[in-house]
Amino acid sequence: MPNNMEGRGLTDREMLLLCLELEKGRCRSVSNTLLETSHKELRNVYKQCFENAEQNQSNLFEIMSEKDWYKVETATTEQVGKTQALMQNNLHPDDKF
DSSP states (O other): OOOOGGGOSOOHHHHHHHHHHHHHHHHHHHHHHHHTOOOHHHHHHHHHHHHHHHHHHHHHHHHHHHTTOSOOOOOOHHHHHHHHHHHHHHHSTTSOO
16 A cells, blocks of 8 residues: 555555665675675674575565565576576586586
8 A cells, every 4th residue: 555645755565675675685795795704603693694684585575476566577497497507507517526
């Protein structure tokens, strides 16, 4: 339901979209920091931060998806197969691993 009475403020959809984008950004930022952290205890702190941000992002996405406010295109079987092949080739390009 919109909360922009008399043309002021953001709608519920706009607020959720902003929150979703913030959480996605937090996931990227924390994951980059996590990958660069060598101190074991600090790494664990960043892991927990990432898990929290990921869960928040997932919850926001679910809410928006249920309300039909965030639509994603379903991949075809062919698209999934191409992506799997690409990933396998990039992970093991010369089968030396």
